[in-house]
Amino acid sequence: MIPGSSDLHFDRMPRLWVPLRAFLVAPFLGSAGGLLLVFAGDAAFSSRWVPSLLAATHLVTLGFITLVMLGAIVQVLPVVTGVSVPSSDWVAPASQLGVAAGVVAMAWGLSTGLPDITRFGTILLGGGLGLFIPAALAAAWKTRRNPTGRAMGLSVLSLLAVAGLGVYLLAGHAGWVPLRRDLTDIHAAWALGGWVGLLVMGVSYQVVPLFQVTPPYPRIVQEYLPAVGFVALVAWTLGRLNRWPVIANIGIVGVALTLGAYAVVTLWLQTRRRRKIRDITTDAWRTGMGSLALAGLITIAAVAGLVDLAEPKLALSFGIVLVIGFAVSVVQGMLYKIVPFLSWLHLQNVLTRHNLVGQVKIRNMRQLLPVKGPRRQFVAHLIALGLLLLAAWLGGPWVRIAGLALAADFAMLGWELLGVVRRYREDEEQIASTPT
Amino acid sequence: MGDVAGYMTHEHRECDELFAKAEAAVDAGDWAGADEQFTAFDNLTRLHLRREEEVLFPAFEARTGMTTGPTAMMRIEHNQIRALLVSMTAALTDRDTEAFLGEAETLMVLTQQHNMKEEQILYPMTDRSLAGDAPDVVDQMREVD
Structure with missing residues (x-):
């Protein structure tokens, strides 16, 4: 044995359906979030504490973003670092089921005011994330020498904080413990800045330079930015909890600068890309990075006293820019690469098993996912983003219209991904019916 | 970066550059340019694969005894x-x-996820297992044509 050889799990890529199931269900949970806004109407945007808004938000953040990221970690980690998530064959499906079913129960319980259902959701979510987090941390620990592995580890540690605070808050809603609303901002900051922000950072250190043929991220960005962001989040949290305003302000400015700098560096690298083909993933990432930089600016403006983030309309807009503008855009862009590629790769394996390599022509990625559909869907996404921002300021019927646009945005994404699977199946049947 | 990792990673990036040029030429309808760039890309990629299959992988397999693992993949x-x-x-x-x-x-x-696995895992492992012999292996790879 030579050092590091035990980490080699090239051939242990999870079976196709483990991540794919999560990727196919997730858009429809996001769509349900949009529909919830349609049913709740104007009331949903009247304050950030309205249960139907909390329910809709979590259908998007947990049901879409987190569910996809759980699938992606299981898939990406072995490729990028050669380390698989331990027991991913049962941990991954079980945790995905817990999160998907848990967020539905949570949204149902919150929006209808049924604490028993909320409790059931709390248990499912706690169980699902409780299975995933230790397994992912164990894998990340083995890859700590790799900047992507480190960022992923810090991201999963953040998820631990998010899940702990979230389950505690949900237990408050379910009537088990007193509801500590002052913890909500901390929960949200760790979710978006830590869990989503650091994971996207770590993954992009690999995928942006390679897929778009850009120069690499500067060494200092790769090595230190995720850790600085994480420490700044810790400082801000301690400042918030102990009422140390100076520490809290330094911490949150640190978080904003870290993520903002990352977004600006990414946009700058993209201007220097040598792969000129314009695709939907590049557009989605640009939208995401622009939104992230904007959110950083708003945060710094708030600390400087130029704007008041406690003002409900601005607070709502800020959340929309981060969740829909940044996280959802980036995740959608990623799905448009990962789903057709995985399908193609598994068709290759089917060909190899049937000894038909080179004899049966299978669809390439652009035949599995023709470019037109995603382009239409991306326009729908931008419209949904614009309408949600409009609804945050105007309220009234705009909330229902924006909800409908968001539901359509996600449903179109789901439809495109289902199309890939349908074409995959056709090719698979063609291979199976070819005599060897 | 070790000798093997440095040399081979650099060649990956050269292939990427040629690929991007060929793809852009096709997208722009510049078929003459596309022929030229694609031929260069095709040649360099095939040469790179041969360097690995004829020199690097056998050296790795001889040192580690792993013949069915990563190199087979x-x-x-x-x-x-x-x-x-x-x-x-x-x-x-x-x-x-x-x-x-x-x-x-x-x-x-396909290539990028393949390259990631080589650059992150296989090349560093090869450099470690070859130790002082890595420069010789790089020289042998240079001679493949």
Whole structure:
């Protein structure tokens, strides 16, 4: 044995359906979030504490973003670092089921005011994330020498904080413990800045330079930015909890600068890309990075006293820019690469098993996912983003219209991904019916 | 970065550059440019695969005794890469933009996830297992034609 050889799990890529199931269900949970806004109407945007808004938000953040990221970690980690998530064959499906079913129960319980259902959701979510987090941390620990592995580890540690605070808050809603609303901002900051922000950072250190043929991220960005962001989040949290305003302000400015700098560096690298083909993933990432930089600016403006983030309309807009503008855009862009590629790769394996390599022509990625559909869907996404921002300021019927646009945005994404699977199946049947 | 990792990673990036140029030329309808850039890309990629299959992988396998593990997986992916190069050549001959770009996109994603595995894991492991002999192996790879 030579050092590091035990980490080699090239051939242990999870079976196709483990991540794919999560990727196919997730858009429809996001769509349900949009529909919830349609049913709740104007009331949903009247304050950030309205249960139907909390329910809709979590259908998007947990049901879409987190569910996809759980699938992606299981898939990406072995490729990028050669380390698989331990027991991913049962941990991954079980945790995905817990999160998907848990967020539905949570949204149902919150929006209808049924604490028993909320409790059931709390248990499912706690169980699902409780299975995933230790397994992912164990894998990340083995890859700590790799900047992507480190960022992923810090991201999963953040998820631990998010899940702990979230389950505690949900237990408050379910009537088990007193509801500590002052913890909500901390929960949200760790979710978006830590869990989503650091994971996207770590993954992009690999995928942006390679897929778009850009120069690499500067060494200092790769090595230190995720850790600085994480420490700044810790400082801000301690400042918030102990009422140390100076520490809290330094911490949150640190978080904003870290993520903002990352977004600006990414946009700058993209201007220097040598792969000129314009695709939907590049557009989605640009939208995401622009939104992230904007959110950083708003945060710094708030600390400087130029704007008041406690003002409900601005607070709502800020959340929309981060969740829909940044996280959802980036995740959608990623799905448009990962789903057709995985399908193609598994068709290759089917060909190899049937000894038909080179004899049966299978669809390439652009035949599995023709470019037109995603382009239409991306326009729908931008419209949904614009309408949600409009609804945050105007309220009234705009909330229902924006909800409908968001539901359509996600449903179109789901439809495109289902199309890939349908074409995959056709090719698979063609291979199976070819005599060897 | 070790000798093998440095040399081979650099060649990956050269292939990426040529790929991007060929793809951009097809997208712009510049078929003469596309022929030239794609031929360069095709040649360098095949040469790179041969350097690995004829020199690097046997050296790795001899040192580590691992003949069915990572190198077997890499060889399978090399064949998938070659199959896509054949389809791209056919699309280029037919002047079929859509077919070329579709095969190109697939090759790009396949190659990049393949390269990540080599650069992050296989090359560093090879450098460690070869130790002082790494420069010799790089010299032998240079001589492959």
